[in-house]
Amino acid sequence: MTNQGTNLDPWYDSYADRTAGLSASEVRALFAVASRPEVVSLAGGMPFVSALPQERVLGSIEKVLRDNGPMALQYGSGQGTPAIREHIMQIMALEGIRGSADNVVVTTGSQQALDLVTRLFVNPGDVVLAESPSYVGALGVFRAYQADVVHVAMDDEGLIPESLRETIAALEAAGRPIKFLYTIPNFHNPAGVTLSWARRLEVLDICRSHGILVLEDNPYGLLYFDKPAPQAMRSVDDEGVIYLGSFSKTLAPGFRVGWALAPHAIREKLILANESATLSPNSFGQFVITEYLDQTDWRGQIDTFRHLYAERRDAMLSALGEYLPKLSWTKPDGGFFVWVTLPDELDSKAMLPRAVKELVAYTPGTAFYSDGQGRQNMRLSFCYPTPEFIRTGVARLATVINGELDLLRTFAGAGLTAPIPTRPHVTTPPPNIL
Amino acid sequence: MTNQGTNLDPWYDSYADRTAGLSASEVRALFAVASRPEVVSLAGGMPFVSALPQERVLGSIEKVLRDNGPMALQYGSGQGTPAIREHIMQIMALEGIRGSADNVVVTTGSQQALDLVTRLFVNPGDVVLAESPSYVGALGVFRAYQADVVHVAMDDEGLIPESLRETIAALEAAGRPIKFLYTIPNFHNPAGVTLSWARRLEVLDICRSHGILVLEDNPYGLLYFDKPAPQAMRSVDDEGVIYLGSFSKTLAPGFRVGWALAPHAIREKLILANESATLSPNSFGQFVITEYLDQTDWRGQIDTFRHLYAERRDAMLSALGEYLPKLSWTKPDGGFFVWVTLPDELDSKAMLPRAVKELVAYTPGTAFYSDGQGRQNMRLSFCYPTPEFIRTGVARLATVINGELDLLRTFAGAGLTAPIPTRPHVTTPPPNIL
Numbered sequence: 001m002t003n004q005g006t007n008l009d010p011w012y013d014s015y016a017d018r019t020a021g022l023s024a025s026e027v028r029a030l031f032a033v034a035s036r037p038e039v040v041s042l043a044g045g046m047p048f049v050s051a052l053p054q055e056r057v058l059g060s061i062e063k064v065l066r067d068n069g070p071m072a073l074q075y076g077s078g079q080g081t082p083a084i085r086e087h088i089m090q091i092m093a094l095e096g097i098r099g100s101a102d103n104v105v106v107t108t109g110s111q112q113a114l115d116l117v118t119r120l121f122v123n124p125g126d127v128v129l130a131e132s133p134s135y136v137g138a139l140g141v142f143r144a145y146q147a148d149v150v151h152v153a154m155d156d157e158g159l160i161p162e163s164l165r166e167t168i169a170a171l172e173a174a175g176r177p178i179k180f181l182y183t184i185p186n187f188h189n190p191a192g193v194t195l196s197w198a199r200r201l202e203v204l205d206i207c208r209s210h211g212i213l214v215l216e217d218n219p220y221g222l223l224y225f226d227k228p229a230p231q232a233m234r235s236v237d238d239e240g241v242i243y244l245g246s247f248s249k250t251l252a253p254g255f256r257v258g259w260a261l262a263p264h265a266i267r268e269k270l271i272l273a274n275e276s277a278t279l280s281p282n283s284f285g286q287f288v289i290t291e292y293l294d295q296t297d298w299r300g301q302i303d304t305f306r307h308l309y310a311e312r313r314d315a316m317l318s319a320l321g322e323y324l325p326k327l328s329w330t331k332p333d334g335g336f337f338v339w340v341t342l343p344d345e346l347d348s349k350a351m352l353p354r355a356v357k358e359l360v361a362y363t364p365g366t367a368f369y370s371d372g373q374g375r376q377n378m379r380l381s382f383c384y385p386t387p388e389f390i391r392t393g394v395a396r397l398a399t400v401i402n403g404e405l406d407l408l409r410t411f412a413g414a415g416l417t418a419p420i421p422t423r424p425h426v427t428t429p430p431p432n433i434l
Numbered sequence: 435m436t437n438q439g440t441n442l443d444p445w446y447d448s449y450a451d452r453t454a455g456l457s458a459s460e461v462r463a464l465f466a467v468a469s470r471p472e473v474v475s476l477a478g479g480m481p482f483v484s485a486l487p488q489e490r491v492l493g494s495i496e497k498v499l500r501d502n503g504p505m506a507l508q509y510g511s512g513q514g515t516p517a518i519r520e521h522i523m524q525i526m527a528l529e530g531i532r533g534s535a536d537n538v539v540v541t542t543g544s545q546q547a548l549d550l551v552t553r554l555f556v557n558p559g560d561v562v563l564a565e566s567p568s569y570v571g572a573l574g575v576f577r578a579y580q581a582d583v584v585h586v587a588m589d590d591e592g593l594i595p596e597s598l599r600e601t602i603a604a605l606e607a608a609g610r611p612i613k614f615l616y617t618i619p620n621f622h623n624p625a626g627v628t629l630s631w632a633r634r635l636e637v638l639d640i641c642r643s644h645g646i647l648v649l650e651d652n653p654y655g656l657l658y659f660d661k662p663a664p665q666a667m668r669s670v671d672d673e674g675v676i677y678l679g680s681f682s683k684t685l686a687p688g689f690r691v692g693w694a695l696a697p698h699a700i701r702e703k704l705i706l707a708n709e710s711a712t713l714s715p716n717s718f719g720q721f722v723i724t725e726y727l728d729q730t731d732w733r734g735q736i737d738t739f740r741h742l743y744a745e746r747r748d749a750m751l752s753a754l755g756e757y758l759p760k761l762s763w764t765k766p767d768g769g770f771f772v773w774v775t776l777p778d779e780l781d782s783k784a785m786l787p788r789a790v791k792e793l794v795a796y797t798p799g800t801a802f803y804s805d806g807q808g809r810q811n812m813r814l815s816f817c818y819p820t821p822e823f824i825r826t827g828v829a830r831l832a833t834v835i836n837g838e839l840d841l842l843r844t845f846a847g848a849g850l851t852a853p854i855p856t857r858p859h860v861t862t863p864p865p866n867i868l
Contacts, residue, residue: 009699010673011647014613016557016579022706049507057507058499065492073483073491073686108542108690108712115711119578123450137713144553144710145450179448213445239444252507254717256542265443272456276578277549278542279571282716283688 017124021143040393042316042380043361045189045336049252051308053301057252060291064284072287078275080106080259081283083290088259092245095221096231099238103261105270106281110219110246110258114141116273117215117242117260121179122147127171129181131159133339133368133377135189135217138182142370147179149370156330158195159183161202168210180213180242186229187220187335190368190379194333197230204237219246219258220335222302225310229334239263247289249336250302255285309336315387316380319394324401329380336383339365341376342401345408348378351400360396451558455577474827476750476814477795479623479770483686485742487735491686494725498718506721512709514540514693515717517724522693526679529655530665533672537695539704540715544653544680544692548575550707551649551676551694555613556581561605563615565593567773567802567811569623569651572616576804581613583804590764592629593617595636602644614647614676620663621654621769624802624813628767631664638671648675653683653692654769656736659744663768673697681723683770684736689719743770749821750814753828758835763814770817773799775810776835779842782812785834794830 064072079085085101092099107113114137122128124146130138132151142149150171153163164181171178183203185195195203207214216233234243246258262270274281292298316338320329329340342348349364365377380397382390498506513519519535526533541547548571556562558580564572566585576583584605587597598615605612617637619629629637641648650667668677680692696704708715726732750772754763763774776782783798799811814831816824 009697011555011697011700014555014645014647015703016553016555016560018557019554019703022703022710024706046509050504052507054499054503057503058496061495061499062492065488065495069488069491070484071688073486073688075480075682075687108546108716111713112542112711119450120453121445121448121450123452126450137710140710144707211448213448248509252718253509253713254505254507254721256712256714256716263443263445266445269449269453269456272458273578276456276571276574277546277711278690279545279687280690282542282690282719284686285716285718287688 018144018146021146023143039356039359039361040385040389040396041361042382042385042390042393042397043363044384045381046384047249047253047336048305048308048384049254051304052252053296056296057288057292060288060295063295064287064291068287072284074283076280076283076286078280079271080104080281081286081290084257084286085259087290087293088245088261091222092232092234092243092261095218095229096235097243097261098235099261103264103267105260105262105267105274106286107258107260107274108278108281109248109253109256110217110244110260111137111141112274112277113244113258113260113270114138114215114217115144116270116277117180118142118145118147119273120266120269121213123177127176127178129164129167129178129212130370131183131188131191133190133365133374134182135184136363136367138217139368139370142182148176151369151371151373152181154188154191154193156193157199158185158188158193159199159203161199161206164203164206168206168212172210178210178212180215181207182215182217183233184217184220185233186218187223187332187337189220189335190337190363190365191339192330192332192335192337193339194229200230200233201236204233204240208237208240214241215244216241217244219244219249222250223306223309223336224334225306225313226333234261242266250305251289251292251298255282255289257281257285257289306334309334309383312382312385312387312390313338315390316382316394319391323394323398327401336381338380338382340378340380342378343405344376346401346404347375349375351404354404355397355400358396358400360393360400362397452578452580455580457577473790473793473795474819474823474830475795476816476819476824476827476831477797478818479815480818481683481687481770482739482742482818483688485738486686487730490730491722491726494722494729497729498721498725502721506718508717510714510717510720512714513705514538514715515720515724518691518720519693521724521727522679522695525656526666526668526677526695529652529663530669531677531695532669533695537698537701539694539696539701539708540720541692541694541708542712542715543682543687543690544651544678544694545571545575546708546711547678547692547694547704548572548649548651549578550704550711551614551678552576552579552581553707554700554703555647557611561610561612563598563601563612563646564804565617565622565625567624567799567808568616569618570797570801572651573802573804576616582610585803585805585807586615588622588625588627590627591633592619592622592627593633593637595633595640598637598640602640602646606644612644612646614649615641616649616651617667618651618654619667620652621657621766621771623654623769624771624797624799625773626764626766626769626771627773628663634664634667635670638667638674642671642674649678650675651678653678653680656684657740657743657770658768659740659747660767668695676700684739685723685726685732689716689723691715691719691723740768743768743817746816746819746821746824747772749824750816750828753825757828757832761835770815772814772816774812774814776812777839778810780835780838781809783809785838788838789831789834792830792834794827794834796831
């Protein structure tokens with residue numbers, strides 16, 4: 001390949017095949033939108049870090065620099081420090097997980113754990129099972145490794161075991177290799193639902209009997225509102241589950257510290273992959289988090305976050321009931337997200353620019369599917385704006401949605417076809433997650 | 435695949451093909467060895483962060499938390515903050531690089547930039563050209579993406595252009611796709627040599643004419659001793675070079691902040707790959723580094739590091755001259771490393787356990803080749819131990835080497851074959867980098 005100047009990118013012909021799966025996520029574009037101060041963003045998943053006791057964080061940092069400065073500023077182990085891994089075991093014990101800190105691998109946020117696990121298991125064309133819908137950032141990783149994502153239906157108790165059985169049977173009949181099931185059992189992103197205990201056991205049983213690894217992603221588990229979520233799937237299966245956790249939502253994402261708890265043989269490969277990718281996770285963040293966990297009432301701080309987010313969830317649900325009573329939505333018991341289903345004739349992706357014009361942003365449902373579904377859905381986040389802004393945002397959203405519906409009725413009354421594309425709702429049924 | 439219990443790892447059959455390239459690096463095992471306090475480690479590449487003004491670092495952190503706490507603790511842009519990217523442009527200007535901060539992508543150490551660039555360009559079986567020897571961490575990344583690394587010979591002026599030409603010609607004749615040349619032009623790791631200015635131009639010209647991208651890795655460039663290195667290759671070619679830089683050696687590796695400066699089209703894909711891998715580089719580290727660069731005499735601090743490392747380089751070269759006068763070694767003008775060539779009959783890898791028994795560690799030359807070369811070489815680091823410990827370490831090394839040679843002579847005198855395997859020195863000639 002030589003630079004002929006015939007293309008804007010002289011390296012166009014040099015890229016690896018996997019770059020075909022690399023595209024700007026809808027979340028990325030929305031980060032830009034959401035940063036404008038006049039827009040009420042119900043789009044991002046940013047935790048409300050202003051609620052952290054900054055003096056305590058600074059106190060932890062002072063102590064780290066005084067007592068362990070040279071180590072905190074140095075390269076570290078590719079597995080993470082022993083001290084933070086012990087703390088991580090204590091945190092996971094809150095969700096019923098027992099095990100050894102030796103099987104924990106600290107990563108650059110749990111996003112990197114997702115990347116590394118996919119790197120270890122997925123050949124191009126392999127199948128990854130994921131809920132329908134699923135976390136946009138995970139779908140991006142699976143695409144980047146050229147996986148074929150197959151969605152499995154959910155309802156208000158989470159993933160439907162019977163759908164999982166049918167999906168696996170169909171894929172096995174077609175001779176397709178299934179590498180793992182990716183699931184967010186608690187306060188699902190984006191669906192807001194929680195997998196029931198009975199289903200956790202059933203899903204584990206199905207996966208075990210088909211030799212399918214389970215990748216349990218649990219960033220929100222400790223952020224429950226009314227009652228704790230059922231115990232982790234990893235608590236009853238230590239050989240068939242890789243568990244992913246994170247300090248991004250219970251403390252702060254700015255340190256980029258997450259982790260994987262993996263079966264021992266996989267954990268060994270994860271460390272090697274981690275070293276290859278970044279040499280080691282950032283020592284400074286690990287030392288600061290360790291000191292913070294040692295010195296502060298971190299469970300009390302998580303309670304503060306829980307009450308704060310519960311209040312915002314309430315504000316969102318009551319605003320939806322007040323301003324958009326004809327829509328349907330999920331009622332999360334924790335986490336950051338409500339999943340809204342629009343009337344059949346609306347298209348959340350097409351409607352977004354009009355919403356931004358009304359100074360409100362959301363994430364269109366299409367971001368959470370790898371197969372084009374989701375035009376009838378939107379994810380609303382209640383984690384970052386205050387209750388007052390949430391009400392304002394939902395009110396603006398109602399203006400947009402009602403305006404769209406009025407417009408459609410006007411065109412329908414005039415005998416014209418609707419100007420907004422509708423989803424193909426027979427061939428790809430929407431997820432039943434109401 | 436079901437778990438039959440016939441293998442220690444029930445997931446043994448599930449791993450992706452690329453995991454075949456994943457193996458524990460020799461550096462990794464050495465980190466464990468080097469951490470024992472009684473061992474003088476000439477093995478690792480850890481910067482001497484104790485020389486940093488910790489009060490200044492703490493002052494920067496206090497200011498960040500006071501002025502920008504919620505942003506520093508939050509998720510950030512997948513490209514890195516605009517403020518740190520502006521600073522990075524100023525730093526690169528010291529090496530002649532002009533350009534736009536818009537083409538900088540901040541990564542989790544420059545190691546991750548290596549990973550992401552390889553991810554963007556390398557299909558399994560593609561060729562990556564690298565110096566002979568080359569950085570062990572880069573070789574690990576290339577293996578992890580199933581690249582075929584082809585080494586190009588060096589001498590005391592760095593990469594030999596004529597060898598590059600011959601290597602490319604042979605590969606092109608064989609129809610092999612060459613994706614990039616990976617090079618460390620300044621104070622090479624492990625070889626300790628610097629690519630001359632004339633050769634920089636010649637190498638760029640060769641690569642340009644064959645449509646081969648250059649990946650210029652420059653972690654040590656500002657850490658020169660007597661005189662600055664020639665200007666960066668990127669300073670004369672902004673479309674054909676991806677430049678990698680890092681704060682790990684000039685400030686501290688514990689923040690894991692490095693960067694890539696890439697041609698615009700590649701930079702766009704790098705951001706997407708970065709977001710997929712970790713969502714964003716750690717905000718906290720970026721804010722702290724920005725504040726540190728704003729508020730302190732960071733060039734003066736780099737001068738402090740330069741003088742400190744120069745003193746240690748002198749200690750190592752004089753100790754080698756005193757204790758091991760019959761060996762040969764490179765004489766670095768900067769950076770962290772000296773590359774030592776042993777007498778033909780010794781094997782650095784086989785000798786390492788005996789060295790550790792004598793309480794000195796080094797990195798065997800084999801770590802720096804993908805083709806089994808390097809048994810006759812060792813990398814000695816002078817970055818971390820004090821001059822006194824360096825002298826002690828080299829003295830211990832001399833005890834080991836002279837002991838080995840005595841043993842070989844004894845066996846030879848007795849008419850026995852040497853008990854130590856020797857490298858196949860005809861079929862794979864050693865690199866000429868003395």
